[in-house]
Amino acid sequence: MKKLMSGILVSAMAVSTVLGGMTAFADDGSTQGTNTFVDGGTDIQFWTFQELHVPFWTSMADEWNKQNPDRPINMTVTTGESHALQEKLLTACAAGEGTPDMADIEIGYYGSFLNGQYLIPIDDAVEPYKDDIVYSRVAMYGDGEHVYGADFHLGATVTYYNMDIMNEAGIDPATINTWDDFHEAGKTVLEKTGKPMATVEVSDLFLPQAMLLEKGVQYVDADGNPNIATQEHADVINFIREMLADGTIQITPGGGFHTEEWYGFMNGGGCASITIPLWYMGRFTDYMTDLKGKMAIYPMPVWNDGDVHEVLQGGTGTSVIKGTENEQLCKDFLAFAKLSKEGCTYEWKELGFDPIRTELWDDPAITEDPDNKFLQFFTTNPFDILKANGTDLTAPDISGSYSATYSVLVSTTYANAFENSVDEDAMELLQNEQDTIVY
Amino acid sequence: MQKKRVRKSFIYSKKVAPYVFILPFLITFAVFYVYCIISMVGMSFQNVPAHAWVGLKNYKIVKNAVFIKSLRNSIFYTIVSCALMIPIPLVLAALLNSQEMRAKTTFRSILFIPALTSVVVAGVVFRLMFGELPGSFMNKFINIFGAGPLVWLRTPGTVWLALFFICMWRWTGVNMMYYLAGIQQIPSDLYESAEVDGASRWQQFFYVTLPLLKPTAIYVLTISIFGGMAMFSESYMLFNGNKSPNNVGTTLVGFLYRMGLEQNQLGIGSAVGVIFLLIVIGINLVQLTMNGTIGKKKED
Known part of the structure; x- marks a missing residue:
């Protein structure tokens, strides 16, 4: 008996230690915000992984109540640590219990929610806004048949130049048209200033993804299967490797464009440029304040002269979660908040997100606003680029295996390609990486 | 009277008492671990969330x-x-x-x-x-x-x-x-x-x-x-x-x-x-x- 008891206790301990590892950091410090509640309003639960989004949702709920007094909502927005919150949401969806009515889902996770069929199509709610917006930014949160989410921003990828460095090297960024021009300019910058032209991430994918999208190639194929072992992708890697070899590109300090090391490095004038979407403006105004008045925004380079392809990157899809009792109300509110003039104006003014709604690009109250902190920060106007690019933009295909593929790309593929196995043949490397994707 | 004595002898029994003391642990263990393990073993042979049986496919990992x-x-x-x-x-x-x-x-x-x-x-x-x-x-x-x-x-x-x-x-x-x-x-x-x-x-x-x-x-x-x-x-x-x-x-x-x-x-x-x-x-x-x-x- 004694032996049995001790056996049970030992295995109990083993099991609880193994499982205990998973719950060791459950304190994600979640907080809540609400709009001004009205009598008879419908309760809506909302989850977001980004604290900055909370005031957006609560003020949009107030605006909605003003315009729709017959269908008021009382919104409670819960936020918490990004990964933990989205994983909780995924688990709740899989269990079919404890889900909120609506949620913000980061692009890297979105594919998992699409695959699990946890989201409600919002086609009919988007329809009235369709002609006023860049539709590819909405369509990307869909499966080709239906759309399930809308983004906060357009997320057009541009190149930000540090003009102190560019002037010292005597190069006008307006003359950089192709990636080859960019490489050549980089050589001059390196020679004159000793600084790299750009950096490439090993724990994220902005530069290679942007370059690949310009070639019209996606990380997943039309059926949603992983498709990273392509000749175009190998060409992109080889191009970046060439720049790494001559020092015109460095590995991003910290490994990514959202790390403390990188912010410090860029803020201190460590690097001449960064190619990333326009929503990154907020990172400059928040984390790289020394660069105020020194940064200029230009279109990102293309592969061949005359290419007009512009790409969209990153993002957050807001969706209505299956199981809600207020399906239609949630859908209508979602479309209103994300796609209406009021919503897009708020997103631009407060969050620095390039508007998905095209009429705002020509509205001088927006584009020439002298009090806007984003327009003040940069020496060129981002709306000039939006207008020049037009609305025919390539968005990443995030369906099928995108989440699994993304996870491999940002954990091993680019680390191997640019840092650990720089001599391995790019095509071979990509094939090996593709084989490790679990889908 | 009879009932009371039974209860008393149960509480004071040297054989039963230890189990009463560890009961809270055993209950938590059964609910939060044993049940989870059994369902984990079951799920390891399934395609979740569809819960379709797929044999050993998951173990190819x-x-x-x-x-x-x-x-x-x-x-x-x-x-x-x-x-x-x-x-x-x-x-x-x-x-x-x-x-x-x-x-x-x-x-x-x-x-x-x-x-x-x-x-x-x-x-x-x-x-x-x-x-x-x-x-x-x-x-x-x-x-x-x-x-x-x-x-x-x-x-x-x-x-x-x-x-x-x-x-x-x-x-x-x-x-x-x-x-x-x-x-x-x-x-x-x-x-x-x-x-x-x-x-x-x-x-x-x-x-x-x-x-x-x-x-x-x-x-x-x-x-x-x-x-x-x-x-x-x-x-x-x-x-x-x-x-x-x-x-x-x-x-x-x-x-x-x-x-x-x-x-x-x-x-x-x-x-x-x-x-x-x-x-x-x-x-x-x-x-x-x-x-x-x-x-x-x-x-x-």
Whole structure:
């Protein structure tokens, strides 16, 4: 008996230690915000992984109540640590219990929610806004048949130049048209200033993804299967490797464009440029304040002269979660908040997100606003680029295996390609990486 | 009357009482662990969330390069952390127990404080300490010895250094407390008679302290193996998420987490969990048999 008891206790301990590892950091410090509640309003639960989004949702709920007094909502927005919150949401969806009515889902996770069929199509709610917006930014949160989410921003990828460095090297960024021009300019910058032209991430994918999208190639194929072992992708890697070899590109300090090391490095004038979407403006105004008045925004380079392809990157899809009792109300509110003039104006003014709604690009109250902190920060106007690019933009295909593929790309593929196995043949490397994707 | 007596005899029964005392634990264990394990084994043969049976398909994950790498990482971490965490706290405990040692309580508290610190906070601090810019704490430190700035968190060697550093920082105090409790239970007359027999301090340590600490050491070894195999949060916090560059710090639990919770492949995640459970139970059976905790002949 004694032996049995001790056996049970030992295995109990083993099991609880193994499982205990998973719950060791459950304190994600979640907080809540609400709009001004009205009598008879419908309760809506909302989850977001980004604290900055909370005031957006609560003020949009107030605006909605003003315009729709017959269908008021009382919104409670819960936020918490990004990964933990989205994983909780995924688990709740899989269990079919404890889900909120609506949620913000980061692009890297979105594919998992699409695959699990946890989201409600919002086609009919988007329809009235369709002609006023860049539709590819909405369509990307869909499966080709239906759309399930809308983004906060357009997320057009541009190149930000540090003009102190560019002037010292005597190069006008307006003359950089192709990636080859960019490489050549980089050589001059390196020679004159000793600084790299750009950096490439090993724990994220902005530069290679942007370059690949310009070639019209996606990380997943039309059926949603992983498709990273392509000749175009190998060409992109080889191009970046060439720049790494001559020092015109460095590995991003910290490994990514959202790390403390990188912010410090860029803020201190460590690097001449960064190619990333326009929503990154907020990172400059928040984390790289020394660069105020020194940064200029230009279109990102293309592969061949005359290419007009512009790409969209990153993002957050807001969706209505299956199981809600207020399906239609949630859908209508979602479309209103994300796609209406009021919503897009708020997103631009407060969050620095390039508007998905095209009429705002020509509205001088927006584009020439002298009090806007984003327009003040940069020496060129981002709306000039939006207008020049037009609305025919390539968005990443995030369906099928995108989440699994993304996870491999940002954990091993680019680390191997640019840092650990720089001599391995790019095509071979990509094939090996593709084989490790679990889908 | 009859009823009352039955109840009374039940409560005061020597046979029943122990089970009543451990009942709360057994209930929690049954609900939160046994049930979960059974459903995990079931799910490891299914495609979740569809819950369609797929046979052994999920177990094909053992051929995945990332799975193999994370298993290797976990085993390596366990072996090295055991090699560090068994002897070092023992020596510290012996020192703290020595009569010549001053300010014992202060040192004991200092060594124990890290165990009470949140891993989240510690992870952030360590991540910044091991930053790759020349101004980071560790780079400044090695600069004193003339070494150049290192990219600490992206090269395997230095990543392991950082992880073992956190491990030692966090757990040394805890293991030391176990040893200290064990040492203080050793009757002092044993040392006195050893001294009468002319044993030196070292001999006393080797021939009295060490043998009598064996049960404590076995316990510490067991929990260190569990702790090592289950390591996840340190890596998660050090890399600000479950994605270390090139999986240098991805452990088996990290891989399970990635599959099950990040990519919603709960079937595959369950399969990894089953494999993991078998490995841990296997290691512990071997270890407990080798040091005689299991399979010992009944002595009482």
